[in-house]
Amino acid sequence: MKAFTQHKGVAAPMDRANVDTDLIIPKQFLKSIKRTGFGPNLFDELRYLDEGQPGQDCSNRPINPDFPLNHPRYQGASVLLARKNFGCGSSREHAPWALDDHGFRAVIAPSFADIFFNNCFKNGLLPIVLEEEIVEQLFQEMYAEEGYELVIDLEQQLVVKPNGETIAFEVDTFRKHCLLNGLDDIGLTLEDADDIRAYEAKRRDEAPWLFDAVK
Amino acid sequence: MGQQDNKKQTLYDKLWEDHLVKSRDDGTALIYIDRHLIHEVTSPQAFEGLRLAGRKPWRTDSVVATPDHNVPSDAAERAGGIAGIQDEVSRIQVQTLDENCKDFGIVEFGINDPGQGIVHVIGPETGATLPGMTVVCGDSHTSTHGALGALAHGIGTSEVEHVMATQCLIQKKMKNMLVRVDGELGPGVTAKDVVLAIIGKIGTAGGTGYAIEFGGEVIRGLSMEGRMTVCNMAIEGGARAGMVAVDQVTLDYVKDKPYAPKGDQWDMAVANWSRLHSDDGAHFDAIVELRGEEIEPQVSWGTSPEMVAPISALVPDPAAENDATRKAGIERALEYMGLTAGQKITDINLDRVFIGSCTNSRIEDLRAAAAVAKGHKKAESVKQVLVVPGSQSVKAQAEKEGLDQVFLEAGFEWREPSCSMCLAMNADKLGPGEHCASTSNRNFEGRQGYGGRTHLVSPSMAAAAAIAGHFVDVREMQKEAV
Ligand code: SF4
Numbered sequence: 001m002k003a004f005t006q007h008k009g010v011a012a013p014m015d016r017a018n019v020d021t022d023l024i025i026p027k028q029f030l031k032s033i034k035r036t037g038f039g040p041n042l043f044d045e046l047r048y049l050d051e052g053q054p055g056q057d058c059s060n061r062p063i064n065p066d067f068p069l070n071h072p073r074y075q076g077a078s079v080l081l082a083r084k085n086f087g088c089g090s091s092r093e094h095a096p097w098a099l100d101d102h103g104f105r106a107v108i109a110p111s112f113a114d115i116f117f118n119n120c121f122k123n124g125l126l127p128i129v130l131e132e133e134i135v136e137q138l139f140q141e142m143y144a145e146e147g148y149e150l151v152i153d154l155e156q157q158l159v160v161k162p163n164g165e166t167i168a169f170e171v172d173t174f175r176k177h178c179l180l181n182g183l184d185d186i187g188l189t190l191e192d193a194d195d196i197r198a199y200e201a202k203r204r205d206e207a208p209w210l211f212d213a214v215k
Numbered sequence: 216m217g218q219q220d221n222k223k224q225t226l227y228d229k230l231w232e233d234h235l236v237k238s239r240d241d242g243t244a245l246i247y248i249d250r251h252l253i254h255e256v257t258s259p260q261a262f263e264g265l266r267l268a269g270r271k272p273w274r275t276d277s278v279v280a281t282p283d284h285n286v287p288s289d290a291a292e293r294a295g296g297i298a299g300i301q302d303e304v305s306r307i308q309v310q311t312l313d314e315n316c317k318d319f320g321i322v323e324f325g326i327n328d329p330g331q332g333i334v335h336v337i338g339p340e341t342g343a344t345l346p347g348m349t350v351v352c353g354d355s356h357t358s359t360h361g362a363l364g365a366l367a368h369g370i371g372t373s374e375v376e377h378v379m380a381t382q383c384l385i386q387k388k389m390k391n392m393l394v395r396v397d398g399e400l401g402p403g404v405t406a407k408d409v410v411l412a413i414i415g416k417i418g419t420a421g422g423t424g425y426a427i428e429f430g431g432e433v434i435r436g437l438s439m440e441g442r443m444t445v446c447n448m449a450i451e452g453g454a455r456a457g458m459v460a461v462d463q464v465t466l467d468y469v470k471d472k473p474y475a476p477k478g479d480q481w482d483m484a485v486a487n488w489s490r491l492h493s494d495d496g497a498h499f500d501a502i503v504e505l506r507g508e509e510i511e512p513q514v515s516w517g518t519s520p521e522m523v524a525p526i527s528a529l530v531p532d533p534a535a536e537n538d539a540t541r542k543a544g545i546e547r548a549l550e551y552m553g554l555t556a557g558q559k560i561t562d563i564n565l566d567r568v569f570i571g572s573c574t575n576s577r578i579e580d581l582r583a584a585a586a587v588a589k590g591h592k593k594a595e596s597v598k599q600v601l602v603v604p605g606s607q608s609v610k611a612q613a614e615k616e617g618l619d620q621v622f623l624e625a626g627f628e629w630r631e632p633s634c635s636m637c638l639a640m641n642a643d644k645l646g647p648g649e650h651c652a653s654t655s656n657r658n659f660e661g662r663q664g665y666g667g668r669t670h671l672v673s674p675s676m677a678a679a680a681a682i683a684g685h686f687v688d689v690r691e692m693q694k695e696a697v
Contacts, residue, residue: 016547017540018419018519022659027638031285031304033259033311035372051665054304083540085420088453089659091355092257093371114423114455115355115369122373173241174385186270189381192237192245196273196383199236199247207347209476209484210249213276214322214343 002124003182007105008151009078011142013068014043019082020089021116025098029054038094039101043069073146081138082109086127087116096123106152108159110135121175124182126154128169154180223494225391226460227426230366230491234349236383245383249348252334253280253321253375255312256640257353261376262315272319273382279343280316280323282309283333284640288603288630292642297326305641332606332632335359335573339443340608342472346461346488351378356573356656358449361458362442364465364491366426368455390424390500392454393493395431398507403690405583406441407575407654407673409433409505410448411513415523417503422454425501428493429459433507439468440579447574448656451520460492514560514686515658515671517548522658523671524560526688532556551660552668553648561686563670566649568593568600568681569663570674571630572637575654576605580674581613584654585621587678587689593626594684600627601643603635627681639664652680 029041031054040058045051047070049062063070069077080099086109087095096119099107105125110132112120120127130138141161142148151160154176159167178185189196204211224232236245258280265272272278285305287293292301297313300306309326316323324330330337335356338344346364351357355369370384378384394413414421427449434442442459449457459465466485469475476484493499511525522545524531533545533556549556554563570576570584581604593600602622604610610632613619619629636643637655645651645667654677658669672680679689 017544020519020657020659022638022657022662026661026665027640030256031302031308031640033263033308035260035263045661045665085423085453088419089355089657091353091369091371093260093353093373096371111420111423113420113453115371119371119373122371172243172387174239174243177241184268185385186268186377186380189245189377189383189385192383193381195237195245196247196381200382203247207484207487209345209480210348211276212474212476214279214341214474 001122001178001182001184004105004124004126004154004179006151006153006155007078008149009105010074010076011079011081011138011148011150012074012077013139013142014080014082015068015139017083018085018088021087021092021095022089024087024095025092026052028052030092030094035097036101038098039103042098042102043067076103078103078105079150079152080104080107081135081142082107084110084132086112088113091115093119093122096120096125100125108135108138121179124179126152126179128152128159130159130167130169134167223497225493225497225499226364226428226458226491227366227389227391227456228497230347230349231388233347234366243385243387246349246386247383248351248378249277250338250344250350251278251378252338252350252352252357253278254284254334254352254354255282255308256284257372258315258375259308259311260372261353261379262319264376265379270380272321272379275320277382278321278379280312280321281331281334281337282312282326284634284638285309286326286633287641288601288633288635288643290631293327293631302642329607332608333573333576333634335447336576336605336609339363339439340472340606342469342475345469345475346465347491351384355450356447358455358457359443359447359573361446361449361456362439363469364458364461364488366456366458369450389426389456391498392422392425392427392501392503393499394427394429394503396429396433396505396507397431398433400433400507400510403675403693404510404512405673405675406437406444408510408513410445411515411520411523411671412505412510413503414448414452414520415513416505417452419451419519419521420453422449422452425454426456426458427452427454429457434459435462438579439464440577443577444574448520451656461488512673512676512689514676516552516554516560517545518551518658518660519548520656520658520671522548526560526676526686528560530554530556530558530560561688563650564596564685565652565680566598567645567651568597568677569636569651569653569655570677571601571603571605571635572655573605574656575674576603576609578609578612580654581609581618584674584678585618587675587692588625588627588682589621591625591682593681596684597681600681601630601636602627603630604632606632625682636663638662652677652686
């Protein structure tokens, strides 16, 4: 996994509550057996005026001029500002893959759905929870200033605004450690293989039926 | 484990403790996974990850696979097996699951195997998922299996790979929520209406960070299948896991399932499972209460499962909403859904009806829909009514009972087991602007097809709507029939 330490980037809006994973990446693109290439179809139904198909060249599709991510001022944005309950719905990891593939490194929102939140960390994408009023303020400032850039410092757990003001955020110790160092958590878990085996041995005595194979 | 013996625990606390391999200093824990269900959509990248890292699955006998999302529901297309799938991208994905299972030695109920079905339908019906288990799947509706008294939840693809490689998940304990539904349900009111009413009350983020235990007289009074419908939609209330305590209904359901323990092991299992309930006085971080009598048949009118109303209600008016974000949400939903504020729910006309999905495609659901459809015909104005059984075994049982004939006589279509129009990854989908009465679980924009408009309802409400051509109170129809 790629590491996340410090990042500076232009902020872009996804200004509605309860953005679900179907909206982030519609189901037809889930037929891919790869982890990459979802970027052009991020928010597909909002970004384009037609219905997207997997494998299609998106460069000739009709663009929705009203969708903010299509506006020139947000091109190259890498920090997404969002509203409550971002990423609700399905468990599809294609949602963080699509955000990542499009170039986003962090998403800031007042709250996230659990599975999506978890999936982000596995892909070097940092979800940041800030109070609703603070997110609202960031939205206002971003709308007011073209090229509004935020610095995200994971080590310090700070979001730094263009005027130098800082906002602290919380992040789980283990997840922070993995992100900062780009660690593969399977490798970490396998360091505990003896504990897993010991658990299995104990459990096999208590509940042997759990180890019967389905044939 | 340093626990006081007299500590009162919730069902979730017990399931957590039973599966705790190790607590780490950083507040995370390693949790052991007993059953891992996989399907074609969220597993290929996980297998690829294992291959790239040169890793082997920890315990292949804990994994059960089946294709469900992409498989055609059309009998003719289905008869051709994998090679017969017309959509090339879908075919490759189903083929990839097949190959991965062969390569890694994983049991798969293949596309036309008698054991095939929607993962969340085949788990409980075969006994592959059991009380007291931890169950995961790269699918958010894994919460369904919690109805058995299991700790079951959806995971992302990286976690699918993690569970395959280590048999564990790295987790933080969730908080405990109790949703208690006491009293009694009126006639015509089903498990689906109960869970939609719960989501209407707590909202789609109400359960975020919680494991929900559903309890109270109404939940106790539900069949296992009804409990599965309720737990299935815990995720629509924001909770990764939903669960119901083990009782006699659970044991009667599990007994004699193909993969359920037998003989001495059955007795041992029953003794073990009898502790799978919350202790009296156990602490819940949040408690939500509903009265069964107050729940009417529900219909969702918007683009989020919390946008739901009783059949007797009117489509809400955004002007009455004070919260700005919520108000904007209602306005956008009404526009997308093509509805006007103050319109009667019963005045919503339907273009298609879908009876199926892991929420409502079990035999009781089909019986309920057939009971309403019997002797009627679908309305002329309704283009299509799809009935898609959740598994091969549900299909066989329904055909044995003649339900397929009831549906066909009513002008409904009888299809092959698959996710079908629940998410429209196969050929079954809504056209732009079409309204659908659907027994599935998500009414998100575009969920059932580009521009499609989904209304979530119970199987009997869906069948009633198919006949009337618009929503009706199924209780009125049932009264007339008596
Ligand atoms: S039926 Fe629908 S919700 Fe259930 S697993 Fe299939 S796609 Fe997901």
